[in-house]
Amino acid sequence: MSDQREPSVVSGKSFTAVAINCAAKAGEWIKTKLGNYNRLDTKYSSHDLVTEVDKGSEQLIKKLVLTHFPHHSFLGEEGVEPGPEASAQALADKSEAEYLWIVDPIDGTTNFVHGFPFFVVSIALAYKGEVIVGVVYDPMKDELFLAEKGKGAYVSGKRMQVSKEETLSSSLIATGFPADHLYALPLNLKGIQALAPQVRNLRSSGSAALHMAYVAAGRLTGFWEIGLNSWDLAAGSLLVQESGGIVTDTQGKSYHLGVRNVAASNGLMHEPFLKALAVAEATE
Ligand code: 2AM
Ligand code: CA
Secondary structure (H helix, E strand, C coil): CCHHHHHHCCCCCCHHHHHHHHHHHHHHHHHHCCCCCCCEEECCCCCCEEEHHHHHHHHHHHHHHHHHCCCCEEEEHHHCCCCHHHHHHHHHHCCCCCEEEEEEEEECHHHHHHCCCCCEEEEEEEECCEEEEEEEEECCCCEEEEEECCCEEEECCEECCCCCCCCHHHCEEECCCCCCCCCHHHHHHHHHHHHCCCCCEEECCCCHHHHHHHHHCCCCCEEEECCCCHHHHHHHHHHHHHCCCEEEECCCCECCCCCCCEEEECCCCHHHHHHHHHHCCCCC
């Protein structure tokens, strides 16, 4: 087996092996529940959905992680009250953790609920606040995106690289339509209005983690969105960085776990990308 494939080899009780195992197990289980679950609740607003499957997936992952690493800390979307303040507080509460697992058990819940086949499991491990392992698993395509700090990023065992577009006009860019209709959605819509005529085209799959993985894989040139949470971005941020791309907030500051307004790209068009958002006053 070539060196390039090594990081996806599962062995022993390594952090990466556990992350992969959790994502694969949760993803397979989620897939069996597609169109086959009982409870649908809303969280922050009628646009913010959660199902028993989100909760079950998080329990499965948490149990597995803590079985292997009982002294590690765990931050999962379903363990946090809805809303930006609670998210920020939950992250602050874990700021002293040496090893912190940051998990979105289903990123793209609205898609899952509607049977629109774009949703992923996102699992990151941070060491002293820095992401060192990131896994995003898409069970519908059976694609596993993996990055280890300093060791590159891989999709299903194949090394990933960001795309090569250097201009906005040649870029395919993704964004989202945030559930928060008071603050995040209007800002994002401003960015959309400004960027749509300037780029090759825009896409919106409904899963931030999948967009980050696709930037890493060179399938998208860039991605931005206002009002995301640490669990949407932690794994994807390492995927993009280890594939040669850049992750900042929408104002250009380096990525850290607290970033909510994200801009990720191949790096080559990051400057005009951020500039277009700034000119549109769509950054915060
Ligand atoms: P989710 O499916 O895990 O909720 C789509 O715009 C992206 O926004 C998805 O990654 C989605 O993740 C996330 N999202 C949905 N509701 C959100 C909320 N209230 N706050 C922050 N992010 C949200
Ligand atoms: Ca989620």
